[in-house]
Amino acid sequence: QQQVKQSPQSLIVQKGGISIINCAYENTAFDYFPWYQQFPGKGPALLIAIRPDVSEKKEGRFTISFNKSAKQFSLHIMDSQPGDSATYFCAASIIGGTYKYIFGTGTRLKVLA
């Protein structure tokens, strides 16, 4: 119930293409879903986050789609660029209280020039 399953494990996309990363969760109490981007040797940095009261959130080339009934959410990177090559982690938590972040296992994205 505390797992967040992330797929694919790795992804190769041509420059200009769309990168799609998917996550699924079990705990229906989760109400905060951030995505983090991590470059080699660096700490994760928040990319975009969504709450379940909306089905989609867009920030620049990055979009989160959220399907509450299916308990799934996904990250779409439009017009993918070589600089987007990094590892992406989804996570889930509960606003308020003391519940911790549960992270997915990560997706290593490589965008070919």
Next chain:
Amino acid sequence: NAGVMQNPRHLVRRRGQEARLRCSPMKGHSHVYWYRQLPEEGLKFMVYLQKENIIDESGMPKERFSAEFPKEGPSILRIQQVVRGDSAAYFCASNSAGPGYEQYFGPGTRLTVT
């Protein structure tokens, strides 16, 4: 405005030695979280602390690991009698509002046990 600071960035210890990892949260942040990242794996929650209190240590191994966040000074993650399996990147994160809100991560400490 300095971000989350961690030191050292790299730490090499021999088996059986102690490792001390330090984390200074962002200014104004009173919530600190420690995560461990094994090679090619995701981040695993270890412990959540507020000043002088351990709130959730459900991810901490039962033995050899301890954490503190004193009233003054950085948060410390201590690993006693390190073993090769402790080799990993240890990340600290902080925020001002609690676990459900954005957490800001430090650059991590990469621990290598030889």
